[in-house]
Amino acid sequence: MADIQTIFQETIKFAAEKHGSQKVKGSKIPYVVHLTNVAMEIFMAARKTHGFDLGYALQLALLHDTIEDTETTRQELELVFGKDISEGVWALTGDPKLLKEYRIPDCLAKIRRLPREVGAVKLADRITNLQAPPKSWSKSHIRDYLYDAQQILQALKGSNDFLEKRLEAKIEEYGKYLKVSRSESLKV
Ligand code: NI
Numbered sequence: 001m002a003d004i005q006t007i008f009q010e011t012i013k014f015a016a017e018k019h020g021s022q023k024v025k026g027s028k029i030p031y032v033v034h035l036t037n038v039a040m041e042i043f044m045a046a047r048k049t050h051g052f053d054l055g056y057a058l059q060l061a062l063l064h065d066t067i068e069d070t071e072t073t074r075q076e077l078e079l080v081f082g083k084d085i086s087e088g089v090w091a092l093t094g095d096p097k098l099l100k101e102y103r104i105p106d107c108l109a110k111i112r113r114l115p116r117e118v119g120a121v122k123l124a125d126r127i128t129n130l131q132a133p134p135k136s137w138s139k140s141h142i143r144d145y146l147y148d149a150q151q152i153l154q155a156l157k158g159s160n161d162f163l164e165k166r167l168e169a170k171i172e173e174y175g176k177y178l179k180v181s182r183s184e185s186l187k188v
Contacts (some may be wrong), residue, residue: 121158
């Protein structure tokens, strides 16, 4: 088994090549920043979690959007990284054949059947995504996003204590984007 540094370097190289010039939604930031943010959450969680498979979780973190957002196939991941990784990434991928409202529940059901590191990556992904929403988002879009996060937290209880607490705090904090701004409230 290769050391963690080698696993990280090889996996991030693969992911960065696949995502190419793609940017973090609503920004000019290269997509690989999102992937390393998720990996960073996983590093922190591994320090606090007994028996955590860091190498496996890191690979999932770096590859989690390759099937959904690039031309990478499940078969290709299996060939390069093995079956456990391809299955994990597949579970973390929304099924485009499903209506939008069924995609998250379907993903969560798949994730729950796999090792808890897969759930940890899903939690880490949502923690990373709960930053200030793009200015173009409406209140109802923000509310839906918050609801999705609550659904994820609920379904993945028991996956990773540390990340569940972090997501809980992020959800609490994100609620502020739903409140009316001070200038708006003064007008009333
Ligand atoms: Ni992601």
